[in-house]
Amino acid sequence: MKEKTFQSIQEIGFTSLIDKIKTYGGNRRKEISKGIGDDASVQLVDETEAVLTSSEIFLEGVHFDLTYHPLHHLGYKIVTAAVSDVYAMNGEPVQILTDIAIPNKYSVEMIEQFYRGVDAACKDYNCVLAGGDTTASHQFLAISVTVVGFAKSEKIIYRNGAGKDDAICVTGDLGGALAGLRILMREKEYWKSNEEQYFQPDLQGYEYVVKRQLVPAARMDFIKVLKSANLKPTALIDLSQGLLADCKQVAVQSGWGVELFSPAVPISMETRKVADEMKEDVDKYAFYGGEDFEMLFTLKKEDVERLAANFDDFAVIGRMTENKSEFRINTGEGESIEIDI
Amino acid sequence: MKEKTFQSIQEIGFTSLIDKIKTYGGNRRKEISKGIGDDASVQLVDETEAVLTSSEIFLEGVHFDLTYHPLHHLGYKIVTAAVSDVYAMNGEPVQILTDIAIPNKYSVEMIEQFYRGVDAACKDYNCVLAGGDTTASHQFLAISVTVVGFAKSEKIIYRNGAGKDDAICVTGDLGGALAGLRILMREKEYWKSNEEQYFQPDLQGYEYVVKRQLVPAARMDFIKVLKSANLKPTALIDLSQGLLADCKQVAVQSGWGVELFSPAVPISMETRKVADEMKEDVDKYAFYGGEDFEMLFTLKKEDVERLAANFDDFAVIGRMTENKSEFRINTGEGESIEIDI
Numbered sequence: 001m002k003e004k005t006f007q008s009i010q011e012i013g014f015t016s017l018i019d020k021i022k023t024y025g026g027n028r029r030k031e032i033s034k035g036i037g038d039d040a041s042v043q044l045v046d047e048t049e050a051v052l053t054s055s056e057i058f059l060e061g062v063h064f065d066l067t068y069h070p071l072h073h074l075g076y077k078i079v080t081a082a083v084s085d086v087y088a089m090n091g092e093p094v095q096i097l098t099d100i101a102i103p104n105k106y107s108v109e110m111i112e113q114f115y116r117g118v119d120a121a122c123k124d125y126n127c128v129l130a131g132g133d134t135t136a137s138h139q140f141l142a143i144s145v146t147v148v149g150f151a152k153s154e155k156i157i158y159r160n161g162a163g164k165d166d167a168i169c170v171t172g173d174l175g176g177a178l179a180g181l182r183i184l185m186r187e188k189e190y191w192k193s194n195e196e197q198y199f200q201p202d203l204q205g206y207e208y209v210v211k212r213q214l215v216p217a218a219r220m221d222f223i224k225v226l227k228s229a230n231l232k233p234t235a236l237i238d239l240s241q242g243l244l245a246d247c248k249q250v251a252v253q254s255g256w257g258v259e260l261f262s263p264a265v266p267i268s269m270e271t272r273k274v275a276d277e278m279k280e281d282v283d284k285y286a287f288y289g290g291e292d293f294e295m296l297f298t299l300k301k302e303d304v305e306r307l308a309a310n311f312d313d314f315a316v317i318g319r320m321t322e323n324k325s326e327f328r329i330n331t332g333e334g335e336s337i338e339i340d341i
Numbered sequence: 342m343k344e345k346t347f348q349s350i351q352e353i354g355f356t357s358l359i360d361k362i363k364t365y366g367g368n369r370r371k372e373i374s375k376g377i378g379d380d381a382s383v384q385l386v387d388e389t390e391a392v393l394t395s396s397e398i399f400l401e402g403v404h405f406d407l408t409y410h411p412l413h414h415l416g417y418k419i420v421t422a423a424v425s426d427v428y429a430m431n432g433e434p435v436q437i438l439t440d441i442a443i444p445n446k447y448s449v450e451m452i453e454q455f456y457r458g459v460d461a462a463c464k465d466y467n468c469v470l471a472g473g474d475t476t477a478s479h480q481f482l483a484i485s486v487t488v489v490g491f492a493k494s495e496k497i498i499y500r501n502g503a504g505k506d507d508a509i510c511v512t513g514d515l516g517g518a519l520a521g522l523r524i525l526m527r528e529k530e531y532w533k534s535n536e537e538q539y540f541q542p543d544l545q546g547y548e549y550v551v552k553r554q555l556v557p558a559a560r561m562d563f564i565k566v567l568k569s570a571n572l573k574p575t576a577l578i579d580l581s582q583g584l585l586a587d588c589k590q591v592a593v594q595s596g597w598g599v600e601l602f603s604p605a606v607p608i609s610m611e612t613r614k615v616a617d618e619m620k621e622d623v624d625k626y627a628f629y630g631g632e633d634f635e636m637l638f639t640l641k642k643e644d645v646e647r648l649a650a651n652f653d654d655f656a657v658i659g660r661m662t663e664n665k666s667e668f669r670i671n672t673g674e675g676e677s678i679e680i681d682i
Contacts, residue, residue, distance in 0.1 A: 007449040014475050020453060024460040025470055031435055031491075032469040041471035043436055043489060045386050055396075055487050056474045057440035063476070094372055095384055099398035099485045108348040112361060119365040128373040129366055130382035133397045134355050135404070144440045144485030146396050148384060150372075 037253070038159050039088035039238060040149070050156060052149040054085035060141040067191075068184040068201060071110055073214040074143075075117025081240065082147035083125045084218035084293045088238035089158070090226060091151035095130040096122060099144040101137035125220055155232070160253035162235035162298040168250075168258065168318040169233075169304075171222050171295045173266040174243055175282065178289030179274035180206070180213030208270045216293045222311070229310040233297035242290045244339065248327065250298065257326030260318035262287075287329075378594070379500050380429035380579060381490070391497060393490040395426035401482040408532075409525040409542060412451055414555040415484075416458025422581065423488035424466045425559040425634045429579035430499075431567060432492035436471040437463060440485040442478035466561055496573065503576035503595035503639040509659040510574075510645075512563050512636045514607040515584055516623065519630030520615035521547070521554030549611045557634045563652070570651040574638035583629045585680065587637050589668065595639075598667030601659035603628075628670075 009017055022036050033050070034042035040054040056078075058064060064074055083093040098118060102111060115129075122129050127147070162168075187201035203210050218238075226232065235250045243265070251258045265286045275282035299307060304316060321328075327339045350358055363377050374391070375383035381395040397419075399405060405415055424434040439459060443452060456470075463470050468488070503509075528542035544551050559579075567573065576591045584606070592599045606627045616623035639661060640648060648655065662669075668680045 008445065009443055009447065009449055009452065010445065012449055014477075017449065017452065017475055020449070021456050021470075021475070024453075024456045026460045027463045027467065027469055029435060029467070029469050032471050035436075035469060035471040036473070041436060041438070043471070045390060045392075045491075049386060051386075051392050051489065053394075053436065053438060053487070053489050054472060055438040055440050055485065057442050057476060057483065057485055059442050059476070059478055059483065061479060062442070094370060095376075095382060095394065097382070097394060097396040097487065099396050101398050101400050101403070101483065102350055104349065104351065106350065108350055108353055108358065108361070111350065111358065112365075115362050115365045119367045122368045126368065126370065128368055128370050128376060129362075130373050130376040130384070131395060132377070134358055134362070135398055135400070136355075137400055138402060138481055140479055140481075142398065142400065142442065142483045144396065144398055144487075146394070146438065146485075146487040148392065148394050148489065150386075 034158065039085040040091070040147070042089070042156060044153065048153055050151050050153045052086050052089050052091045052151055053146065054082065055144060055146040056081055057142065057144040065188070066141070067188050069214060071113040072117040075114040076121040076215050078143055078145045079118055079121030079125065079127070080216050080218045080293055082145045083127060083220070084238040084240065086147050086149035087218055087220060087223045088236050088295065089151060090155050090223060090232070090236060091149040092223075093125055093127050093147050093149040095128045095148045097130060097146040098132040100132070101135050101142040103137045103139050103141060105139070106141065125218065157233055157236040159235055159237050159250050162250050162254035162256060162320050163300065164256055164320055164322055165301060166234050166298040166320045167301055167304050167316045168247065168260065168320065169297050169299055169314050169316050170239065170243070170266065171219050171314045172292070173268045173271065174239065174292050174294060175271045175285030175289040176209045176212035176268055177216060177291040178285045179271040180209035180211070182274055182278055183210060184213060206270060206274065208268060209274055212292065216291060218293050219295045222295050225311045229306065231303055231307055231310075233299050235298040237296050239292045239294045239296050240290055242288045243296065244287050246296050250296065251320070251327065254320065255324055257321035257323040257328070258318060259321050259326070259328045259330065261330050263332035264315055264317045266315045375499065380426040381432070381488070383430070383497060385494065389494055391492050391494045393427050393430050393432040393492055394487065395423065396485060396487040397422055398483065398485040406529070407482070408529050410555060412454040413458040416455040417462040417556050419484055419486045420459055420462030420466065420468070421557050421559045421634055423486045424468060424561070425579040425581065427488050427490035428559055428561060428564045429577050429636065430492060431496050431564060431573070431577060432490040433564075434466055434468050434488050434490040436469045436489045438471060438487040439473040441473070442476050442483040444478045444480050444482060446480070447482065466559065498574055498577040500576055500578050500591050501594035503591050503597060503661050504641065505597055505661055505663055506642060507575050507639040507661045508642055508645050508657045509588065509599065509601065509661065510638050510640055510655050510657050511580065511584070511607065512560050512655045513633070514609045514612065515580065515633050515635060516612045516626030516630040517550045517553035517609055518557060518632040519626045520612040521550035521552070523615055523619055524551060525554060547611060547615065549609060550615055553633065557632060559634050560636045563636050566652045570647065572644055572648055572651075574640050576639045578637050580633045580635045580637050581631055583631045584637065585628050591637065591639065592661070592668065595661065596665055598662035598664040598669070599659060600662050600667070600669045600671065602671050604673035605656055605658045607656045
């Protein structure tokens with residue numbers, strides 16, 4: 001027998017796995033102008049219209065913990081994650097398909113709660129729950145969500161369009177979702193060590209960050225501003241993996257380096273408070289924390305003021321540099337740190 | 342505290358759960374002309390073009406058993422299941438998105454095998470693997486697959502279009518996938534009771550039914566025939582849940598009764614052989630066995646001969662009747678059985 005080597009996925013990482021998977025795209029069609037590698041795939045309908053599609057899977061115990069994540073909120077959050085990928089192409093989400101694999105321990109009422117959350121999000125983002133699958137599972141809930149949207153082909157914004165010296169910008173503030181998770185996990189530990197029957201977490205004073213974790217909002221408003229102001233960022237991605245990981249995607253795909261100014265990265269007071277309590281560096285929350293679902297985008301320098309005249313919830317946090325291999329963070333104390341990501 | 346009643350999903354069944362979910366479609370958009378309830382959802386692009394979408398989830402130990410299901414075949418099969426839903430709307434699949442949640446025990450090579458299967462199916466069905474998500478899982482593999490296709494709006498065939506006295510037809514032969522599963526499970530039992538290190542199932546003489554279970558083919562050929570012969574069935578569904586369950590969908594949604602002639606239901610010799618060996622009624626395989634991925638369709642009586650002139654791999658197995666609540670099977674022995682499904 002031929003000897004086989006076992007290479008674990010943990011060894012190569014999911015990013016490398018995706019790179020491998022890309023190489024299996026053995027079949028091509030002219031309709032698919034963008035496949036794996038951006039927030040959503042792009043399927044051309046004709047010369048002007050395109051369909052955008054994206055799909056994600058969420059597992060109980062890996063991506064969410066039902067001890068502190070109400071099913072209603074979870075339903076809302078997975079729709080947010082889905083539509084955010086269409087907004088990150090400068091498109092408009094139209095329909096949502098949810099697959100759900102349900103263990104015996106879940107009641108009909110619990111699953112209805114989940115769908116109430118999906119429904120609420122569909123209303124907020126003007127989407128329709130148009131399909132999906134329900135089936136049995138082992139002891140864990142598994143949920144997959146697909147979004148289908150539209151965009152005018154010329155309006156689509158990819159990750160690879162950033163130009164040299166373009167301003168790197170983000171909407172909202174960063175690190176809040178991770179700060180919320182830290183608080184929820186602390187409360188869960190307290191609950192476990194005290195063995196109280198009913199879990200009543202004390203979240204007073206942490207409402208903002210907990211909401212960022214449990215029911216984040218996708219930036220539909222930002223896409224509307226771009227449309228009304230007739231502005232087009234050169235690159236766009238949603239902040240789902242964390243600022244550095246997502247910014248790296250833009251840098252690598254666009255072929256430029258990155259210089260960030262860490263004091264410019266917007267962080268909420270509550271996020272700072274949580275980092276202080278946890279005795280952690282708040283910059284790490286902002287740089288590595290995922291699931292904020294804010295938009296990271298690059299703008300030609302001359303467009304920054306035009307956007308600022310129409311929209312006040314964004315910050316310029318850096319610029320694209322000529323040195324392709326560079327990923328640099330300048331701190332407020334005058335330090336300049338080269339990051340290897 | 343308010344007392345809550347626990348209603349299990351097993352109690353109401355997944356079909357009733359889907360009926361409940363349908364009622365949460367609180368948001369509507371004119372683009373979505375068909376949502377939950379057919380093989381795929383229909384999103385209108387303009388007056389003539391539509392996008393078709395469908396999504397399904399598969400769990401290790403629930404939907405597949407890797408003891409006898411090679412990952413390469415599994416990759417092929419999930420694409421078959423997906424594109425079959427688009428063919429069942431008389432559409433053309435264009436892209437596939439796969440989400441995969443992977444436990445530690447899987448190697449990179451195993452996941453590559455899965456994607457090789459996906460890729461092979463994409464080539465056969467002329468689709469593109471255009472996206473999806475890879476993530477970690479607990480001890481079980483979870484796979485979701487979404488298909489996106491196109492159709493001319495006027496060509497789309499729904500489940501609800503069957504007319505009174507229309508002929509009920511199926512492509513290919515039925516029950517083979519279940520017969521294959523029976524054989525594979527028997528071999529697994531043998532393997533377990535003998536504790537051999539290497540599992541070498543003896544499948545000689547069962548190649549056809551095992552293939553029906555492990556690598557079924559979607560009926561792309563039938564859709565091509567409809568196009569070239571300019572024929573349009575009145576209703577169309579793919580046989581994924583089993584003949585009776587899927588036929589019931591057509592009957593209920595179209596608002597007519599059903600009369601089937603059981604001797605006319607096509608069954609392969611190998612399927613008959615398996616049923617004999619298992620001491621089971623082969624009609625049960627054909628009526629209740631799922632995953633054959635054949636097409637069930639209804640034709641106006643005058644179209645039956647026209648189709649037969651162009652295509653020889655189908656059979657007329659019954660007709661739609663006036664009595665809406667009727668679901669009758671006439672046997673070869675002159676019996677007439679009213680089925681409650």
